[in-house]
Amino acid sequence: MEPWPPADDDALTAELSAALREAGPVPEDYLAAAWAAFAWRNVAAEIALAELVFDSACDAEPAGLTRSAGSARTLSFHSGAVVLEIEVTEAGIVGQLSPPEGGRVSAQTAAGTYDEAPVDEVGFFSLGVPPPGPVRLRAQANGYAVATTWVSLR
Amino acid sequence: MPPGGVDVTERSVASLVTAAAAGDESAWAELVRRYTPLVYSVIRSCGVNGADASDVNQTVWLRLVEHLGRVRDPQALAAWLATTTRRECYRLTRLGRRTQLVDPYDEALDTYHGFSRTADAAGPDEELLRAERRQALREGFAQLPPRCQELLSLLTADPPPSYREIAERLGVPIGSIGPTQARCLRRLRECPALAPFLTVSVTRPNGGDRDGAVAAGR
Numbered sequence: 001m002e003p004w005p006p007a008d009d010d011a012l013t014a015e016l017s018a019a020l021r022e023a024g025p026v027p028e029d030y031l032a033a034a035w036a037a038f039a040w041r042n043v044a045a046e047i048a049l050a051e052l053v054f055d056s057a058c059d060a061e062p063a064g065l066t067r068s069a070g071s072a073r074t075l076s077f078h079s080g081a082v083v084l085e086i087e088v089t090e091a092g093i094v095g096q097l098s099p100p101e102g103g104r105v106s107a108q109t110a111a112g113t114y115d116e117a118p119v120d121e122v123g124f125f126s127l128g129v130p131p132p133g134p135v136r137l138r139a140q141a142n143g144y145a146v147a148t149t150w151v152s153l154r
Numbered sequence: 155m156p157p158g159g160v161d162v163t164e165r166s167v168a169s170l171v172t173a174a175a176a177g178d179e180s181a182w183a184e185l186v187r188r189y190t191p192l193v194y195s196v197i198r199s200c201g202v203n204g205a206d207a208s209d210v211n212q213t214v215w216l217r218l219v220e221h222l223g224r225v226r227d228p229q230a231l232a233a234w235l236a237t238t239t240r241r242e243c244y245r246l247t248r249l250g251r252r253t254q255l256v257d258p259y260d261e262a263l264d265t266y267h268g269f270s271r272t273a274d275a276a277g278p279d280e281e282l283l284r285a286e287r288r289q290a291l292r293e294g295f296a297q298l299p300p301r302c303q304e305l306l307s308l309l310t311a312d313p314p315p316s317y318r319e320i321a322e323r324l325g326v327p328i329g330s331i332g333p334t335q336a337r338c339l340r341r342l343r344e345c346p347a348l349a350p351f352l353t354v355s356v357t358r359p360n361g362g363d364r365d366g367a368v369a370a371g372r
């Protein structure tokens with residue numbers, strides 16, 4: 001591999017020139033979306049984050065685990081002992097929150113909450129079809145609260 | 155520049171991340187200004203377009219917001235953003251909802267990407283590495299002293315003004331431009347932002363005489 005950064009001053013000046021020129025044309029709506037994301041900082045600071053640990057759309061199925069057949073996409077989010085698993089189909093989202101302690105689950109896009117539903121005694125809940133773009137689920141059980149990481153569900 | 159303070163564009167990534175995590179909007183705006191070109195160029199390099207590309211961009215920045223308090227090594231922020239962007243591109247291509255998988259060597263794409271790939275058809279990894287290096291250069295540049303930034307901005311303009319014009323604009327002797335350029339480039343090479351991307355050459359470049367060589371060369 002060529003040494004980098006180039007030892008030659010002209011070569012480095014040319015690379016810097018390309019880098020600075022490239023920085024120009026980020027579309028305005030990309031910048032606007034990036035700025036606006038900051039509005040979610042308080043939520044991020046106040047509530048435990050449930051990380052995405054499995055997504056059937058792009059992760060290999062864990063060995064020995066049998067999931068429901070068909071075209072459903074399954075995702076699993078973990079935050080310590082709290083597990084939130086969802087199945088996304090054309091009919092909407094069905095999910096399970098564990099440990100089951102009742103409460104409610106709300107679904108949000110970057111623009112705000114678009115749906116919410118109660119969690120039953122065994123932890124099940126169902127939500128409407130998610131809009132395109134990044135979505136997060138926020139669960140408020142009786143003993144804990146978590147929010148999932150942002151991810152496009154369809 | 156605020157009196158007695160440091161211009162936000164000269165602040166280190168570490169201080170910007172810390173300030174943004176504490177709610178400083180100007181620090182967040184500066185992170186956005188510095189890193190949207192990286193995120194954008196990675197998105198373009200992985201062949202995602204249209205609404206999917208916007209969704210990847212939005213997802214990455216929402217992820218950074220939730221990640222702000224957990225950035226362990228702010229110097230690695232560029233690598234984190236690049237990796238996150240690439241992973242989300244992959245997720246959306248696997249969903250296959252709106253994105254058409256594209257042949258990266260399709261010449262019709264050249265217009266879309268705004269540059270020609272036919273000259274050197276680089277693989278995705280090489281593309282990513284180059285995007286990250288260009289980002290490291292922008293970051294390093296952002297941390298140079300204002301005098302260096304001013305001079306290098308003029309020297310990298312298209313077309314670059316003559317040495318005489320530069321000397322007049324900066325109010326310095328013509329003879330000082332070459333040596334100053336060499337000094338500024340050396341600072342750029344030594345900038346921490348470039349450290350993760352350094353490749354060491356087998357024969358050590360002779361860096362000792364550069365000032366004189368460059369001054370004589372122009």
